[in-house]
Amino acid sequence: MTLVFYVFAVWAVASALLCISRSNALSSALWLVSTMFALAAIFVILQAEFIAIIQVLVYAGAVMVLFLFVIMLLNLEVVPHDWRRWRGWVIGIGLAGVLGALLVPLGVYTPARLAREVSTMPGTVDPHLVFPEGDAMAAANVAYGAVGSVAQPLFQAYLIPFEITSVLLLAAVIGAVVLAKRKL
């Protein structure tokens, strides 16, 4: 299982790197789509099947298509060097490096270690005791199926945010129409 994870991980990182480095906007868009596919796969590995599907359908499908559409619409000629001057480069890489140095070590966290830090009782603690929700999710997964286990809390506990997102989307649509149309 972990071997498959690493394959997809490498695939995702490689395509992300290429997405940044391609000078042609179209190719970098396509490479981004490929990272999304890699991520979808990883989601499946992490037993979040519904999210994986959504990732592919909504994110890769809709959003990236929108990007491609806009890139095509503007048919930008390939800018030979799309990079910023070297000064911008140095700052960019530098900051990214520092950020990476801070974030990547988080990878060392295993559930057990996380549990120990979170729980106040001394001594090693069983992660399952500290994070009961994880098992409950697994049970729900089994009981209502992959989609059900997500849908059930979505329409009960998180109903209000759900409605708000619909309003947000409405606003976004109107905004996009107003901004993009030449004359109303």
Added chain:
Amino acid sequence: MLLGPSLALSAVLFVLGVAGVLIRRNAIVVFMCVELMLNAVNLSFVALARLHGVSGQIMVFFVMTVAAAEAAVGLAIILAIFRHTQSVDLANINLLKG
């Protein structure tokens, strides 16, 4: 069970996203890098959802809707700017300044 590595992967992707935003001049590519960063965050959400329960996945769900909305509006703005200045080069879109 894969928590550590997926967090590390999410960190790397996030950092690449940040680098992309800082380096690239093309507005749309910068935009895409932002999308990449969002994906990285989604990954860490999902990874931790294993521990913290389904609320992690719901967060991803919401992140995606927000990302979609943001992409739509962002691209509309870029379109409007492009129509005005025939270029998407971020360096010389700097009217909004002190």
Added chain:
Amino acid sequence: MIQLVWLAVLLPLIGAVLNGILAIRRPGAKTAVSVIGVGTLLGSFGVAVGTFTELLHAPVASFRVLLWQWLPVSDRFSVDLAFQVDHLSAVMLLVITGVGGLIHLFSVGYMRSDPGYARYFAYLNLFIVFMLVLVLGASLPVSYIGWEGVGLCSYLLIGFWYEVDTNSDAGKKAFLANRIGDFGVLIAMFLLWWSLGTLEYTGITMRAGAEFSIGSTMPLLIALFLFLGCTGKSAQIPLYVWLPDAMAGPTPVSALIHAATMVTAGVFLVVRTAAIFTLAPVALEVVAIVGALTAFFAASIGLRQYDIKKVLAYSTVSQLGYMFLGVGTGAFASGIFHLITHAFFKALLFLGAGSVIHSMHHALHHARSHADAQDMRNMGGLRRWMPWTFALMLLATLAIAGVPPFAGFFSKDEILAAAFARGTEQPIYLVCWALGLVAALMTAFYMARLVAMTFLGKYRGGDMSAAHLHEAPLMMTAPLVVLGALAVAGGLINLPHFAGGHAWLEHWLEPVTEVAAMVMKPLPELARSQEALLILLAITAAVAGLIGGYVLTSRTVIATPEHAAPERGLWRVLYHKFYVDELYQLVFVNPVMWVSRTALWQTVDAFLIDRIGVGGTARVAEGLGWLGSRLQNGQVAFYVAMFAVGAVLILRTLVR
């Protein structure tokens, strides 16, 4: 009558107010104004005579008339507006109201044709009010009201014809010089109150002896500061510059203020606070030296002046020097005696000059010539047209020169004798005596020169104007005659022993000066022979000066100012008053002006505080604002970088 002494002050005050109203409302009503003006003066002269006679045979030497509490601040400091009527102030009261009255009478004639007639009398009455307050004041602050009040009136009167800039400048100069003197009196008052706890004259004389020891610093300080005030008011060496310029005022004003009354205020103050001065022998020496120096110095300048009033002005400064010399030697009575006699003959000289100027002005006006009515070089031979004025002026000249039978001789000789007597112990007084003697010679010389140039020889003013010359009207010559009589008889007041008298004034002033006399070593007795020698010396000096002056002036040909040869050498220096005015302008006035203009106003105020302080803070705020605006430079990447830096910082703190 003594309790009603405030009437003497109230009457001229009412006169001043009434005339003031008339001046503004109906300046034309000349007769009403003159009646009020002179009437109130005669009234107060009557009160003065009444108080004097009552005081003559009053049991007590001094009376305190309380009007009201002026500054009731606390129990340890409460100044009453009270008048002190004692032997000294009664005498001064008589002199002021007497001579003042005569001068009021004279100015009725002199100022008749002047449009500001009512205003003039208002100021003159106001002057008499303040002079009386000064003399009668029971404490230093009350005298200070009079002290500055007379300064105010002299400012108003000198600058009476304010249309001409030089006149108002002269007025301002007089006031400022007086103010410098007043500063000295103020400091003396503070020192006095903080050391003796009282400002009343009686209190000071009583407590001074007990509190201070002879020669200690406090009385010396107080005395010197008081003397600074006196030099300002009585025009002594450092601060005399304003008196010659004060001649810009109408002549009766010069007669009243700058000869008879105001300028003697300094001598009066010294005698009044004699107790303090005697406790500081050094201060007395300073007074004597300054007096003698001024006498000599002013007399020398007087030798070469051509404006008749300027000559008399310098003569006044020199005679004041004599008074201070007299007081400086400790013979206070002789100082006051000379003050009185000087008031008589100097007022006479000034009024005589006034008549001359009046008729010259009248004549030149008719002849349409723009010659200066006061310049002696335009006059000459006026004897024929103005016999009365000539005779009286001659009389006064003999008096001031110190020819025996006249008043001047006795008072001046007494001062010189006192100086000589004191000189036998302290040699410094010998020098003063010598200076005094030479000054007497010079006084006689320039007075003779004055008389010769104006009255003798032939008339230099052109025959056109000669036709209109005439003797001054009776109204003006009457006061002259009275003053002439006083000038002659003045000596009787204090006829010294060798001349058969019993020095009445000296005994009269005993109660005032006895406290001082106790402290000071009495004047050593001069041997008969020495005394006779002194008298002889004084007479020869007087006569030699007179003859010299007459002979020299009548022999040289005097050219009218237009084509007079420029002065040369020593005469030029004398003519330009040793360039003292220019020196003061250079050393004091200009630097103060420069300092306050550039140093203080431009740099400190406008630049330092306004530009740097206020403007500076404004610029700092503006700079900070500009810095903030630099952050929003429109570059999206720059904003994201800022985000990233923020994120890094937060993470650094959290992750650790």
Added chain:
Amino acid sequence: MAAFLASIGYAHWVIHVLLALPILAMPVILFAPVKSARYIAFGVALTELVVGIGLWWAFDPTRGGMQFVTDITWVEGFGIGYRVGIDGLSVLMVLLSVIMLPLVVWSSWRGIDQKQRGFYALIMALNTGMLGVFVATDLFLFYMFWELLLIPMYFMIGIWGSSNRLYAATKFVIYTFVGSFMMLVAIIWMVAVVGRATGAYSFAYANLLEHADLLKPWGGWLFTAFALAFAVKVPLFPFHTWLPDAHTEAPTAGSVDLAVILLKMGTYGFLRFAIPFFPQFALSKTVGTVMATLAVIGIIYAALVAMVQPDLKRLIAYSSVSHLGFVMLGIWGSTVESVQGAIMVMVSHGLSTGALFFMVGMLYERRHTRKISDYGGLARVTPLLATAFVITAFSSIGLPGLNGFVGEFLVLIGSFGRYPWLVGIAATVVVFSAGYMLWSTQRVFFNRLTNPLNEGIGDLNLRELAVIVPLIAAMIWIGLYPGPLLRRTAGAAQQYVEMVQSALPKAALPDPGAPR
């Protein structure tokens, strides 16, 4: 008279009426027709005068401490109350502002032609603010009135001023505001400290004064905060540059109010708040010498600078800086004579400088210029104005027999004990003040009339005379018979000096020679 006042319970309602009347009059003036604004304002001013004058008899000088006291809690939680009262220090200032109000309104009869309603409403607001400052015995109420004053003054200078009025108005407000916001911090700090120690939080002056010793550790900082706020208002030497600008640009009414009352708030503040709260620090050797030296520098510096001013109003502004330097010297002289002298200078400076500004305003109304060089030889054309100006000029340079001398003499002789050298230097101002005043009088009135424009200007009319004559009468009355005024402030001055003596070691306060 006192009996009559007691019969109508004068003591209870007088302060509230004095404060409320102008505020109530404001809306009436604003909504009245333009022509009648002046008359309403003048009517209110007269009633204010009639009501206020009663204080002269109602105030009982023998009884020390506060009179006409009222204490209504306003904000329960913080102990802020509507606490007012008058004592020896403030009775003269209240009377002065009450007397000045009708004169100010009447003097701007012709001068103000546009937006009259706004102008008179602002005068009313200004007057309430002024009275409020002097009667408030609650620190919060005091601070509120203190800041309330800035607004009307800002508008008055800003709208009706002359050429660069906005610069002067903003400078005035910012200068005062920067100075006084530290004071607010200090007030709150004090109330907090005292509240915490005694349990009850209250802004009352008496309560804070009682526990003043609790504030000793912070005495230095707190005093500096108060001192900064008041020094700007006084104006003490380095903080005075706003005054000449504010005066030259303000309309007559504005600069009279500014000169007569606003400047006194600073010195009143020192006497009432800054020193009694922190006597050990305020009157210690170092602070005392520093403040006294600043005061004397202010006296001499302002007099010297006044000598070279081309503009008449600016000259008078600098002269008031010099006069107020005397008040500061008097306060720090800390003897009964010097404190009484300081209060007397506050009153007499108000009269003489107020009169001077009125007259310059009248000249400005005729010739619309303040430059001395534009005038010349006016004595022939306007004898009345010339006589009035000369009398006021001599009163302002301290001629004995007029009001200026009384205050200055008492200040100098009172503070001579503690600062002999400083008083010696300060006394030289007698020469400089004579210098600048006579020089300007001569160039305006006593020289040849060359400028044809000056030919036509008319002399004072009846209205203007009615403004000036009472002031001159007051000057002569105070000059010759200041007894009643001195008696009224004696109690408060005595109390102040006792407080000083208790706070200072005996040696610091010399005593004059063997008393009478």
